[in-house]
Amino acid sequence: MKVVKKAATILVSVILWAVILVAALFTFTTMATKDSNNVANIGGYTPLTVQTDSMAPTFYSGDMIIIKRVDPASLKVGDIITFHTIIENQYVLNTHRIAEIDEDYGYRRYTTKGDNNMVSDQHIISNGDIVGKYVGKVGKLGKLMDFLSSSVGFLVVIVLPLLLFFIYQIYHLITVSMKLKKATALEMAEEQAKILSSAGADEDAEKMKAEAEKAKAEAQAALEEAKRLKAEAEAQLAKAKEEDKEDKEDKED
Numbered sequence: 001m002k003v004v005k006k007a008a009t010i011l012v013s014v015i016l017w018a019v020i021l022v023a024a025l026f027t028f029t030t031m032a033t034k035d036s037n038n039v040a041n042i043g044g045y046t047p048l049t050v051q052t053d054s055m056a057p058t059f060y061s062g063d064m065i066i067i068k069r070v071d072p073a074s075l076k077v078g079d080i081i082t083f084h085t086i087i088e089n090q091y092v093l094n095t096h097r098i099a100e101i102d103e104d105y106g107y108r109r110y111t112t113k114g115d116n117n118m119v120s121d122q123h124i125i126s127n128g129d130i131v132g133k134y135v136g137k138v139g140k141l142g143k144l145m146d147f148l149s150s151s152v153g154f155l156v157v158i159v160l161p162l163l164l165f166f167i168y169q170i171y172h173l174i175t176v177s178m179k180l181k182k183a184t185a186l187e188m189a190e191e192q193a194k195i196l197s198s199a200g201a202d203e204d205a206e207k208m209k210a211e212a213e214k215a216k217a218e219a220q221a222a223l224e225e226a227k228r229l230k231a232e233a234e235a236q237l238a239k240a241k242e243e244d245k246e247d248k249e250d251k252e253d
Helices: 002-034 141-149 151-252
Strands: 045-049 064-068 080-087 090-104 107-113 130-138
Touching (some): 002 151, 045 141, 080 107, 141 151
Antiparallel strands (some): 045 064, 080 130, 090 107
């Protein structure tokens, strides 16, 4: 039974950590694109969700891609980069392949193009627009991130499991507290029993000692009485001899 409880506790902990990791990834991914000027990263890496098929077959809508911060000077034609741009009058992030690089007096301009697009992107970007370089993907995980970004997904996958875990922890805390109180009460009862037993033993010892003292006193009194009777008997015997002696002397006279 204890093994089952221990296994259940470990399972709950594993599930909790999985939820926390998913929640952390979701939070980080959401925050990564929330600020149009700054993109968050962990150790220089940022996960992003692909929204279109403009880069198919390299990656598709619903995939999660990983980008890494790099020195723009190290980029070359053919690299896939994520950059700030304007699409439909909105300032957004886009991930396309570098089709051309123009450089004048150390100032670089990049022409980008989606692998699945017929024409290059309209806007030319510069070093300051570049967020990072594409380094890998996790197929379809972006759909999970999109689901988590919805109110229903966030509630079902993150809020409810965390709530259930906290309820479980409170229940576990109450259970442990009750067991601790029970163990403390049992320990106190055992200590009280030991004290009472010790007191009873001491009382019995005192009683036996008193009885022994009484028996000793009675024996001493009996001995004294025997000595007294012996002394009286010896005195009477001596008196009888004296009287017998006097009678003999009287007869002789």
